[in-house]
Amino acid sequence: MYPHTVSLPVREAKPRGRGLTMVIDPGLPDAYFADIVESYGDLIDFVKFGWATCLVTPHIAEKTRVLRRNGIEFYFGGTLFEKFLVSDRIGEWARLCHRAGARTVEISNGAIALSNDEKARHIRRFAGEFEIVSEVGFKDPERSERLPPNRWIEFIEQDLDAGARLVIAEARESGRSGICRPNGDLRIGLIEEIAESGIDTNRIMFEAPTKELQVHLLHRLGPQANLGNIHADSVIGLETLRLGLRADTLTDFTRLDRELPTHA
Amino acid sequence: MYPHTVSLPVREAKPRGRGLTMVIDPGLPDAYFADIVESYGDLIDFVKFGWATCLVTPHIAEKTRVLRRNGIEFYFGGTLFEKFLVSDRIGEWARLCHRAGARTVEISNGAIALSNDEKARHIRRFAGEFEIVSEVGFKDPERSERLPPNRWIEFIEQDLDAGARLVIAEARESGRSGICRPNGDLRIGLIEEIAESGIDTNRIMFEAPTKELQVHLLHRLGPQANLGNIHADSVIGLETLRLGLRADTLTDFTRLDRELPTHA
């Protein structure tokens, strides 16, 4: 970082109430993981250990320690919850999260047949014990496509009412389900309806693993949008998008056309 | 890893006879490479140094040492064999592999015009000296597409008869040739014919560099399928797919519909 006088959007310091960045760890090697945290941990609010990777990651406790030391909150992916739920081991899931030192947990129904009413019941049950991040949207692209905007909004509100601190709008690691179509396109109408629903968007985190998704959401919701499933090597890239330091968000082109001589 | 009582498929310990994972090194930097091996080396059976990268990798001997220390077998890509073959230096190729401490070598005809009969002759020649991994399928997508399933099966059998320990079914690093179509789709009919050919699939390793390929092959062949060209950062991800710890293989959806209350 170099000091300069160019005018940029102001970012809140951690712990932030908005402009949150959640990085997904899909199983990064240990030293590389620590490297990311030590290189630019101030830009990261949450690390999600993707799906149930924590059950096969040999040195997971080292990873959680490096996060604690650097003031980054972590939680395990909703698939861990779902796996224990369908195995009828939900109490064991909560004990595992406590033992791992997790203060936050994700409760979701992305891969299993669990109604939102049932999901909300689990949110309510664990809301006193943990900070709850819940998720709306399904892993299966066709199942997600059949979920209309008014149901998304209803489910988000239901989760917040049940005590979720944040609600994740699903896009998977690939950006090909949930708020995205199977071909990777964003469901723009869905984003519009959510943005205009009256729900406080500071309580929603949009999964946005690709630059295209990040750009659209920042254009629509502003530089303080909460964005998740960010790949570890894109943290600096996302921060430059937030601050208008990359071509895609650099400036309003129309305004420039008036200000600069154009002969091109 | 956290202890738990959720029921998962049992994985054999190394050295394994099935459920093999082969990671491709396309030229990773040294410390990162060591980091992968030390973070989750028990999940890796083979590292292939892709194509002829070993000829331009400055510290290749450090990489092979870290593999030996961690009980991971390595070999150089088939393109190294092919380059030396077309340069009329095949004896020098064998000496280079010995000097590098390779106990396994790959013999292939993916990029050159070499008949399978000729390839099998080379397998037979070197089978006493090295463990042989051979490869069927071509790098050129159109040439591969013209190879019908019965020829694939014939070539796989010929290679095994000649003394290959394992036969690789080609997909390249990109998943866009060999068992895949140029657009990345898996040749499902080809996989079916191979699976039903009577060949012991524990002797075949399918290149599966994308999650989509991994999921299809695990669904079709079971969690103990041998999968290769796995990217270094996907080792944990693949292991979770094998164990049913990721959405794509989490569970049988129909069964869940019966077990859980559904109002969605």
Added chain:
Amino acid sequence: MYPHTVSLPVREAKPRGRGLTMVIDPGLPDAYFADIVESYGDLIDFVKFGWATCLVTPHIAEKTRVLRRNGIEFYFGGTLFEKFLVSDRIGEWARLCHRAGARTVEISNGAIALSNDEKARHIRRFAGEFEIVSEVGFKDPERSERLPPNRWIEFIEQDLDAGARLVIAEARESGRSGICRPNGDLRIGLIEEIAESGIDTNRIMFEAPTKELQVHLLHRLGPQANLGNIHADSVIGLETLRLGLRADTLTDFTRLDRELPTHA
């Protein structure tokens, strides 16, 4: 690297006049960045710190130090120049580059409405102070598509006349703009016209972030083409392409058909 007698194209030692490789740093973590430089720094001529990442990278000075120690030239992306220009802070931009120890700067108009005449004026102004890398092509794919080959050639010549050491032909980090179409296809006709324009192609660096682009440009311009926006994990891969050690450039297939027995 292993000694061998296979005949390969000869590569010049650094500092090279052609066959240049420019790696883009889109915000890599610190230790990983150093790892790349120490693992294969002799293969890297330039590192570009992408767009204006230098303004949000906490330990940017450590990165520039490790480059200096390893004889690698660096510069900040053209978007940094453009951001300061539209903020009317161009003098501050130059001071920032000097303070950072940059001997090379990039001057571009990829994201803002600045004519090539104006860009050339800036090149001329700073050519005494810095080595100038300029860029032709726009970030916006549609704006780039509307720029015909004769204008590309005119702009490249104008930049060289104004004092640029090298002119970059834009493709972005994604390979989806500039010399590429929005779908990622290379504008082959454009490359042909540039190659036959009489401009010294040793003075042009083509952005080629994907293997497909690298292969096409090496086939067309030879192993000594200057290629940029190379991802850090593809440096070894590119070097093998240059040397004919990967399937895509291994050999001339027709020639092989004559030399080797073919029964396939």
